[in-house]
Amino acid sequence: MSITNNLETINSKLPEEVKLVAVSKTKPVSELMEAYDAGQRIMGENKVQEMVEKYEKMPKDIQWHMIGHVQRNKVKYMAEFVDLIHGVDSLKLLKEINKQAKKHERVIDCLFQLKIAEEDSKFGMSAKDAKSLISSEAFLELKNIRITGLMGMATFTDDTDQVRSEFKRLKTIFEDLKPIASNNCDLKIVSMGMSGDYAIAIEEGSNMVRIGSRIFGARD
Numbered sequence: 001m002s003i004t005n006n007l008e009t010i011n012s013k014l015p016e017e018v019k020l021v022a023v024s025k026t027k028p029v030s031e032l033m034e035a036y037d038a039g040q041r042i043m044g045e046n047k048v049q050e051m052v053e054k055y056e057k058m059p060k061d062i063q064w065h066m067i068g069h070v071q072r073n074k075v076k077y078m079a080e081f082v083d084l085i086h087g088v089d090s091l092k093l094l095k096e097i098n099k100q101a102k103k104h105e106r107v108i109d110c111l112f113q114l115k116i117a118e119e120d121s122k123f124g125m126s127a128k129d130a131k132s133l134i135s136s137e138a139f140l141e142l143k144n145i146r147i148t149g150l151m152g153m154a155t156f157t158d159d160t161d162q163v164r165s166e167f168k169r170l171k172t173i174f175e176d177l178k179p180i181a182s183n184n185c186d187l188k189i190v191s192m193g194m195s196g197d198y199a200i201a202i203e204e205g206s207n208m209v210r211i212g213s214r215i216f217g218a219r220d
């Protein structure tokens, strides 16, 4: 199957309100261009340097999403153009994004990455940490970032009941935090679901799926 065909198949299954992030990490620009020519405009990368290189070579109407864990010293390279940062999990990182966004006189949209998987994963905040962060004075001072939603990854397992309950957990946290709105916090996006589990994620309330291998084929 071609990239164009894969995109067509996936898009035909996505409800209208669900946005598709085409996860293009490790793939060459020529393959991203095939997705672009098929109409795909949101690309997801997990390494800042790789995203910058692709950004420079590709049409400027692409929305670049950073889906990986971000090191603070790399934020400056993408601050000018990044459309959404999915993996924010600390005030320290948020402060750096705010600082770099300010230099470019822009507001950068971010998602909090929540830890929902049972398996040990290094990244992601607890619901409690996310709640106290968005309610804090330090957070409200950050004028050049905006938290627009939550992101989570389910355990990599064949146990669909477990995957479903982890996605349910993220949706529940989202509904719980949603009322805490402010100038820089307006929760609208629930980013969950990848190639293997996006159908379950959508059933559980996802409105943004991040799909790589089902579009571009397996990565090395």
Ligand SMILES: *Cc1c(COP(=O)(O)O)cnc(C)c1O
Pocket (backbone or CB within 6 Å): 023, 025, 046, 067, 068, 153, 194, 195, 196, 210, 211, 212, 213, 214
């Ligand atoms: C790689 C990656 C994806 C896409 O994974 P596939 O299984 O290839 O669809 C989605 N989200 C994150 C955070 C990733 O790192």
